[in-house]
Amino acid sequence: MSILTPIPPAQPWYARAFYRLPVIGWLARDLAFGDKDNIWYFLVIVLTGVILSVAAWGLPALVMIALTYVPVHMALMAILARP
Incomplete structure (x- = not known):
């Protein structure tokens, strides 16, 4: 599930810290790096x-x-x- 989605090491420190947050970060990491159907979930x-x-x-x-x-x-x- 979302806890098992790996964080790429090339991410800046603040992105890695955000992706490690318990609920919000797990969902964001799953949306960014997980399966394409996760947006619907x-x-x-x-x-x-x-x-x-x-x-x-x-x-x-x-x-x-x-x-x-x-x-x-x-x-x-x-x-x-904007023009």
Whole structure:
């Protein structure tokens, strides 16, 4: 699984440190160096997390998730509006 996905030694020290984090790093390492189908598993995990957080906390969880997308959309608008 994701713990067994090797980290290439040519990675900088901060990338190797990030990939060694318990849950987030394992998922990121699997996406970067693992099987090509792992992106679909990752999306199912994220969607399940969103559904469970909305089920537990309701609308405030949905609003907090939407607020995290604001910088992403602003950056995309700036990139797309560039002449």
